[in-house]
Amino acid sequence: xxxxxxxxxxxxxxxxxxxxxxxxxxxxxxxxxxxxxxxxxxxxxxxxxxxxxxxxxxxxxxxxxxxxxxxxxxxxxxxxxxxxxxxxxxxxxxxxxxxxxxxxxxxxxxxxxxxxxxxxxxxxxxxxxxxxxxxxxxxxxxxxxxxxxxxxxxxxxxxxxxxxxxxxxxxxxxxxxxxxxxxxxxxxxxxxxxxxxxxxxxxxxxxxxxxxxxxxxx
Amino acid sequence: xxxxxxxxxxxxxxxxxxxxxxxxxxxxxxxxxxxxxxxxxxxxxxxxxxxxxxxxxxxxxxxxxxxxxxxxxxxxxxxxxxxxxxxxxxxxxxxxxxxxxxxxxxxxxxxxxxxxxxxxxxxxxxxxxxxxxxxxxxxxxxxxxxxxxxxxxxxxxxxxxxxxxxxxxxxxxxxxxxxxxxxxxxxxxxxxxxxxxxxxxxxxxxxxxxxxxxxxxx
DNA sequence: GTTTTTATGTGACGATTTTCACAAAAAATG
DNA sequence: CATTTTTTGTGAAAATCGTCACATAAAAAC
Numbered sequence: 001x002x003x004x005x006x007x008x009x010x011x012x013x014x015x016x017x018x019x020x021x022x023x024x025x026x027x028x029x030x031x032x033x034x035x036x037x038x039x040x041x042x043x044x045x046x047x048x049x050x051x052x053x054x055x056x057x058x059x060x061x062x063x064x065x066x067x068x069x070x071x072x073x074x075x076x077x078x079x080x081x082x083x084x085x086x087x088x089x090x091x092x093x094x095x096x097x098x099x100x101x102x103x104x105x106x107x108x109x110x111x112x113x114x115x116x117x118x119x120x121x122x123x124x125x126x127x128x129x130x131x132x133x134x135x136x137x138x139x140x141x142x143x144x145x146x147x148x149x150x151x152x153x154x155x156x157x158x159x160x161x162x163x164x165x166x167x168x169x170x171x172x173x174x175x176x177x178x179x180x181x182x183x184x185x186x187x188x189x190x191x192x193x194x195x196x197x198x199x200x201x202x203x204x205x206x207x208x209x210x211x212x213x214x215x216x217x218x
Numbered sequence: 219x220x221x222x223x224x225x226x227x228x229x230x231x232x233x234x235x236x237x238x239x240x241x242x243x244x245x246x247x248x249x250x251x252x253x254x255x256x257x258x259x260x261x262x263x264x265x266x267x268x269x270x271x272x273x274x275x276x277x278x279x280x281x282x283x284x285x286x287x288x289x290x291x292x293x294x295x296x297x298x299x300x301x302x303x304x305x306x307x308x309x310x311x312x313x314x315x316x317x318x319x320x321x322x323x324x325x326x327x328x329x330x331x332x333x334x335x336x337x338x339x340x341x342x343x344x345x346x347x348x349x350x351x352x353x354x355x356x357x358x359x360x361x362x363x364x365x366x367x368x369x370x371x372x373x374x375x376x377x378x379x380x381x382x383x384x385x386x387x388x389x390x391x392x393x394x395x396x397x398x399x400x401x402x403x404x405x406x407x408x409x410x411x412x413x414x415x416x417x418x419x420x421x422x423x424x425x426x427x428x429x430x431x432x433x434x435x436x
Numbered sequence: 437g438t439t440t441t442t443a444t445g446t447g448a449c450g451a452t453t454t455t456c457a458c459a460a461a462a463a464a465t466g
Numbered sequence: 467c468a469t470t471t472t473t474t475g476t477g478a479a480a481a482t483c484g485t486c487a488c489a490t491a492a493a494a495a496c
Contacts (some may be wrong), residue, residue: 438492438495439494439495440494442494443490443493444489444490444491445489446489447488448471448487448488450472450479450483451483452484453483454480454481455478455480455481456477456479457476457478459474460473461474461487462474463472463473464470465496466467466489
């Protein structure tokens with residue numbers, strides 16, 4: 001078990017997998033096991049063992065031939081790579097059902113991630129909703145600035161999303177998880193990751209239909 | 219504007235993009251425009267124009283050199299490719315905030331997609347919740363079977379997801395959108411698409427941090 | 437200690453996806 | 467009508483990503 005050698009030239013897709021390895025390793029660690037094989041991790045997240053080892057290889061993670069990986073050590077190394085040592089504060093704008101669902105997610109805390117506050121233009125949604133305080137959106141800029149929030153979640157309707165992003169950028173936000181079904185434009189460096197649930201569902205429908213028509217016309 | 223020539227050898231990634239093109243085209247169509255250029259679509263969803271044209275090329279979509287594409291024709295062709303002519307009935311299991319958020323999504327109807335019903339083990343969540351009827355989970359198998367539902371959404375906690383899938387499979391489900399943060403196993407052909415919101419957020423955090431440390435150590 | 441068995445680590449290969457670049461078509465211009 | 471401008475369509479090149487195969491190490495078995 002060594003330290004990563006080369007940081008650059010990372011496979012972008014390996015990052016979400018590292019996150020998944022970490023979740024699985026937590027469960028395995030809690031169960032008391034102290035060793036884990038690439039095959040275990042592969043099965044747990046539905047990929048091949050070679051893929052797991054390749055990911056590890058990219059980050060310079062070394063196990064023991066025939067001995068697999070020490071669960072605890074592996075966890076520590078992956079934590080270090082993912083870099084969540086320091087607490088990560090996040091805010092959510094748009095406290096409809098989706099925003100509320102995210103604010104309720106357990107497990108964020110375990111990862112050192114803290115959803116600090118929610119914001120909404122609808123006064124009815126303000127107050128304490130679930131686990132976090134919810135403030136009027138008008139206070140969002142001040143909050144982000146004062147608390148040095150770096151990451152925000154946008155869970156508002158399409159029409160309002162760009163305005164929300166603009167405010168976030170004014171506050172110095174550096175990363176956004178965007179659930180609004182529109183592409184957003186940022187005039188300063190900011191990582192924007194779109195999650196479009198409608199697109200996910202409709203794509204799935206295509207593949208289901210394709211599967212059926214392929215069966216009939218092979 | 220012609221019909222698709224080759225159906226096989228499709229780029230998997232082009233499907234979600236086609237779905238996005240369709241959304242954009244709907245908006246453009248509503249605005250009264252009748253022509254659209256690859257560049258317009260590219261900007262609207264944040265990719266390159268070459269990518270748009272390549273996607274179209276793959277599906278045999280032909281425009282007019284220098285004339286772009288007829289918005290209406292393009293919409294019709296893409297609809298045909300995505301194959302949503304017939305109504306697509308979907309059920310949701312797990313009517314917490316996330317399930318409810320999905321059930322409330324407008325725009326599904328416009329796409330010919332109909333969220334027919336929700337199910338939950340919690341009796342308090344049953345009845346009419348938002349726009350759809352919610353039944354006890356015990357009735358799920360019968361409902362899926364009787365209504366020939368082909369696609370389901372799983373929005374339950376990790377621990378319950380596999381059991382839900384098993385029931386769905388018994389009912390003959392062919393596609394699942396899984397929001398539970400676990401990998402599911404199916405013993406019959408079924409397209410399972412995972413959406414792990416925690417993984418999305420944590421990956422984003424990595425890239426935000428990476429951006430910062432890169433700035434300091436270029 | 438020798439042999440067998442089991443997992444890793446990684447270079448090479450193959451497959452897939454995106455980008456590039458430019459010929460070709462047609463609209464626009466004069 | 468000739469020229470210019472703009473945009474498409476696509477083969478070819480480049481980049482990215484995943485798979486394979488096997489040498490290598492070490493545990494296990496005897």
